[in-house]
Amino acid sequence: MLWHDPRRCLRSAFFAAAAHEFASRGYAGARVDRIAQRARVNKAMLYYHFGSKRQLYRALLRTTSLHVAARLREVGESSDRPEQMMDRVIATFAEIARERAFFPAVMLREIAEGGAHLDRETLAALGAVPMAFSAIVARGVAAGAFRPVPPIVAYFITMAPLMVYMAAAPIRRELAKSRLLPVVPPDLDAFIGHLQQTMRRALENEPSLGITT
Amino acid sequence: MLWHDPRRCLRSAFFAAAAHEFASRGYAGARVDRIAQRARVNKAMLYYHFGSKRQLYRALLRTTSLHVAARLREVGESSDRPEQMMDRVIATFAEIARERAFFPAVMLREIAEGGAHLDRETLAALGAVPMAFSAIVARGVAAGAFRPVPPIVAYFITMAPLMVYMAAAPIRRELAKSRLLPVVPPDLDAFIGHLQQTMRRALENEPSLGITT
DNA sequence: GTCTATACTTCGATAGAC
DNA sequence: GTCTATCGAAGTATAGAC
Numbered sequence: 001m002l003w004h005d006p007r008r009c010l011r012s013a014f015f016a017a018a019a020h021e022f023a024s025r026g027y028a029g030a031r032v033d034r035i036a037q038r039a040r041v042n043k044a045m046l047y048y049h050f051g052s053k054r055q056l057y058r059a060l061l062r063t064t065s066l067h068v069a070a071r072l073r074e075v076g077e078s079s080d081r082p083e084q085m086m087d088r089v090i091a092t093f094a095e096i097a098r099e100r101a102f103f104p105a106v107m108l109r110e111i112a113e114g115g116a117h118l119d120r121e122t123l124a125a126l127g128a129v130p131m132a133f134s135a136i137v138a139r140g141v142a143a144g145a146f147r148p149v150p151p152i153v154a155y156f157i158t159m160a161p162l163m164v165y166m167a168a169a170p171i172r173r174e175l176a177k178s179r180l181l182p183v184v185p186p187d188l189d190a191f192i193g194h195l196q197q198t199m200r201r202a203l204e205n206e207p208s209l210g211i212t213t
Numbered sequence: 214m215l216w217h218d219p220r221r222c223l224r225s226a227f228f229a230a231a232a233h234e235f236a237s238r239g240y241a242g243a244r245v246d247r248i249a250q251r252a253r254v255n256k257a258m259l260y261y262h263f264g265s266k267r268q269l270y271r272a273l274l275r276t277t278s279l280h281v282a283a284r285l286r287e288v289g290e291s292s293d294r295p296e297q298m299m300d301r302v303i304a305t306f307a308e309i310a311r312e313r314a315f316f317p318a319v320m321l322r323e324i325a326e327g328g329a330h331l332d333r334e335t336l337a338a339l340g341a342v343p344m345a346f347s348a349i350v351a352r353g354v355a356a357g358a359f360r361p362v363p364p365i366v367a368y369f370i371t372m373a374p375l376m377v378y379m380a381a382a383p384i385r386r387e388l389a390k391s392r393l394l395p396v397v398p399p400d401l402d403a404f405i406g407h408l409q410q411t412m413r414r415a416l417e418n419e420p421s422l423g424i425t426t
Numbered sequence: 427g428t429c430t431a432t433a434c435t436t437c438g439a440t441a442g443a444c
Numbered sequence: 445g446t447c448t449a450t451c452g453a454a455g456t457a458t459a460g461a462c
Contacts, residue, residue, distance in 0.1 A: 026240070026322070028238060032439085033437080045445080047438090053438065059265075109239070109322065113239070113384075114384050114387070123387060125386050154395075164376070164377070168324045170328060174336060175339075178336055178337070182361075183365070184364075191366060194362060244454090245456065257429065257430085260456090
């Protein structure tokens, strides 16, 4: 990842700090001072390298989205059967969110934001994620392994629960702490298992044969 | 809805304006000036009636959450079979979001926010929504109509796609405008149909019988 | 209860030395 | 390339007249 280049290293430090700040406070709530402080770099450096808060935000979103899209394409290039591929797509989403804990919250926030602060290039990077996902589903449908569900619909039904369940971890903790939840919610791995099963059933093309329970 | 009471009417005007502002800009991005302007009331009045931006936000969240939870309980009290009840739960969510367009975005943002700005009372109101939903699923499981899926898991798998798909409408428009989407995404009604079908399959307890295609 | 004017604070951004 | 000091804008909140 080119960590030998000091310029790259500085960008990474800024990205990590910015990701944490934007995820937990949102674009408007994020403070440039806090990002610089967390990155252990002077604030003026941030402006020197990125120009503005907005451009830093865009760079973060672009980098992250392109990374996610690339990982999904990797899964799509494997020789797995479509059903297994969907399992791996879900696992990959979760894996990415484990590596980059900020990902779900930033994603949800940007959706709610409706694309304000974004330029065309960043928008394109964002769109690469549903595109990569849709390609996988479309091939499964074409091969007859999946029901003819619109790929973009499958994308939202798969990705949204994952993003929301992961982003909701803090508020679940709050609810649990205040004794406002009747039962302990399953951990992420269990949730992923349920989601995989749900999508297998949702996309299953031969209801009378071989539903895995 | 007590529209005859002028005090109630004023609160409603504030709520409507605040909802729009919080949904499109987030808590930190929301501007008290804009809320007052949109409500066609002086800003000082807002502070007179609600005390602060934060308390206005909490009041909005409480009112909305309690309304949603009440609507879900209504569905739960009907004499429908569990499968039909789930269809109606999904339809009800969508209906509420049609009446109150701000609902999905505010919900997603608050999840990402992790419960900051919230007091115990508002947190409890928020928790009432998954509680009401879970009660419905739990009864379906107890009656043998549903597979033994943890109700809270079913909640996230059902609610998240709806919230995200609705909240993502603006960014889908942006993507479409920039020609960054290969196909036109289904409208909300079609999406709801797919989600209902997905949840029927996900909760179906007898895979060999009566799957509706 | 309602409005005007303003106090006080915080934030994004930059100028300018090194 | 890096840091300090600071500016100007914009924000929440309130004091005080009516």
